[in-house]
Amino acid sequence: MLVVSCITSLSAFAAQPNVVILATGGTIAGAGAEATNSATYQAAKVPVDKLIAGVPELAKVANVRGEQVFQIASESFTNEHLLTLGKRVSALVKQSDVDGIVITHGTDTLEETAYFLNLVIKSDKPIVLVGSMRPGTAMSADGMLNLYNAVAAAAATDARGKGVLVAMNDELNSGRDVSKMINIQTGAFKSPWGPLGMIVEGKNYWFRLPAKRHTVNSEFDIDKISSLPLVGVAYGHGNVADTAYKALAAKGAKAIIHAGTGNGSVAAPVVPALRELRGQGVHIIRSSHVNAGGFVLRNAEQPDDKYDWLVAHDLNPQKARILATVALTATNDSKELQRIFWEY
Ligand SMILES: NC(=O)CC[C@H](N)C(=O)O
Known part of the structure; x- marks a missing residue:
């Protein structure tokens, strides 16, 4: 009986999509002194393995592994950070054992990185950026659900070919359009033209598609870019x-x-x-x-x-x-x- 259930869970593991989480820092990896510290805390403190361990439900939607690419607050992102991250994403999406990518990111420049990747990554595999507005130590922290949603979105074949996405506050926005509209509140990310879809209980619901060129249809390719002006x-x-x-x-x-x-x-x-x-x-x-x-x-x-x-x-x-x-x-x-x- 035990052997059978082991085999069943092993085959379930193998059948799941493989999602790599590239961690870069931000509030989603932040920590504050008290549960009441929703705005006063240090960003970029918690390592990726601890973030993953904090959401055991991730294992139900994908085989997840993490890489710590940076551990910084996103206002300190430079062109060199964009190049390093872009080249890592490009290498990973070429691997047949990678089905989707999640990037945890500070929210201050998340919209810039999302748009950059939308322009230069030649792949239709889901690439989903995610952050949080409150650190994991705060009451009603939003990072756990945002991360779960991002992984579920990246694991889904229906998220393919829609360009780089941002999963925040149950919405799936285009990385091209989305912008941080307020620096407190969990519903901080909005697109002027509306979200592409919603994610509810780990399932994507789509309403529209991006009209602008992106990823596989872009004339730009990170593999051919060695420096940025x-x-x-x-x-x-x-x-x-x-x-x-x-x-x-x-x-x-x-x-x-x-x-x-x-x-x-x-x-x-x-x-x-x-x-x-x-x-x-x-x-x-x-x-x-x-x-x-x-x-x-x-x-x-x-x-x-x-x-x-x-x-x-x-x-x-x-x-x-x-x-x-x-x-x-x-x-x-x-x-x-x-x-x-x-x-x-
Ligand atoms: N909510 C946040 O992620 C902001 C924290 C920090 N300023 C950053 O962008 O990394």
């Missing part, structure tokens, strides 16, 4: 000066994302400096920092054709930085760059 972001506001734009260019920025007011509008005193920088070869990319998601069109507010500037369309400034960084590895031509901003 510097792209900076400068913030538009009342009483603004051109100081930040000039400083970024002086540091060697190949493009500057204008995190503009409204429709990516540019204050009159800043326009001459941006025209001058474009003359020196720096790309000027107008985006919007409006809260619910911008929508910047060419030649609205500013004559982009005349100045040879670009628009980021609906990408927020931090996502525009990611796309510009990746696109500049392939071209420096402004028409090509604008095409890329429409297509991705």
Whole structure:
């Protein structure tokens, strides 16, 4: 009887999908002093094996193993971190014994990493990013369920081919669209165009598909990228000066994302400096920092054709930085760059 049940559970183990959890830090690996510390705690403390051991239910949806890629707060992610993580994901998705990838990540720049991977990983296997808004030591910690949902989503064949996903607060959002909208509350991640689906009790429910190019249909490939250029972001506001734009260019920025007011509008005193920088070869990319998601069109507010500037369309400034960084590895031509901003 014992032998039979062992064989049954072994074959059940073998039949399950294989999911690798790449841990990078963040609040999902955070720890605070008291259960009441939902906002005051240290991120990036708990190692991946302990995270996995904390959710025994993961074993019911997948054969899970973990790798500690970094142990950092995500605001400290650099282009080098993106390259290292991207290359590891790319190597893993090529393995026949890997069915899906989960990446645990701090929430501050999770949307940037998700979009980066969405652009450069050539695979239709599910890649799901997950974080939490409260550390595991807090009351009503959200990390356990988020991690369970992320693993279940990554284990499911129906999650294939939908681009890189973000599993937070029972929603499955596109890594392209999703953004952290508030720095407390568990429902912090929203897409301006809505989630792709929901995950409830370990099952995915899909409602829509991404229209923009991603992963297998992307022209970018992490395996062919060895370094990423510097792209900076400068913030538009009342009483603004051109100081930040000039400083970024002086540091060697190949493009500057204008995190503009409204429709990516540019204050009159800043326009001459941006025209001058474009003359020196720096790309000027107008985006919007409006809260619910911008929508910047060419030649609205500013004559982009005349100045040879670009628009980021609906990408927020931090996502525009990611796309510009990746696109500049392939071209420096402004028409090509604008095409890329429409297509991705
Ligand atoms: N909720 C979080 O994950 C934020 C913690 C930290 N600032 C980070 O992004 O890693």
